[in-house]
Amino acid sequence: MNKQLSILLVGTIGSANYLDRVSGLAQVVTTIIPGEGDTTTQKKFPVTSFTTAEQCSGKTHELYDLIPDSSKKSLLYFEENGPINIIEKKTAGNIYQSRLRLICWLNPNRISNASNKDNIGVAVMNDIIKRLTAQSYFHDTINRLFASVVVKVETIPEKNPNLFSKYDYSEKETQFLMHPFDYFGLDLSVQYMVPYACINNFSPTAPTTVC
DSSP: OHHHHHHHHHHHHOOOTTOOEEEEEOEEEEEEEEOSTTOEEEEEEEEOTTOOHHHHHSTTGGGTBOOOOTTOSEEEEEEEOSOOEEEEEOSSEEEEEEEEEEEEEEOHHHHOOOSOOTTHHHHHHHHHHHHHHSSSOBOOSSSSOOEEEEEEEEEOOOOSGGGGTTSOOOHHHHGGGSTTOEEEEEEEEEEEEEEGGGTTTOOSSSOOOOO
């Protein structure tokens, strides 16, 4: 469910002039890179949630990856940050809680021409928080699967390269985690209901959405 939930959150954030490559729940892809002689190296990197295996293995995988580089204005994607909990079972449906981490990487030089760009990261972070939490609750108009969605920012994790530690970035790529580039994470708690009305008429051969 977290994949569908992340797509909903992307829609909730909406468009902004500082956003460039935006994804829902990132997928982690492992590739084998040939080295000298018979040696090989494994490389793990994130790709957009809709990327197929064929696209990852092709020469154009950079069109789908979520690796920082100077050609991009920004990257925004989500990661799972714990199990999904069932909070309550109601007559109308189950209430769940998901924990997701939002990762945002920024290239201030492509976002603004202002001489002082050091505040761009703070401004973007607070704008995203405002967009995600502007409503006390909202309903899913994208997947038509969730109801009474409540987003809370629980913590802002420490800013350091460990935010990207699950990926194998090269020295060339890690330079984009240093000044003048910027990044941040947001640890989100998302509570939502999946109404039975959305799933009772489901058929493996002919799915029907009734919400």
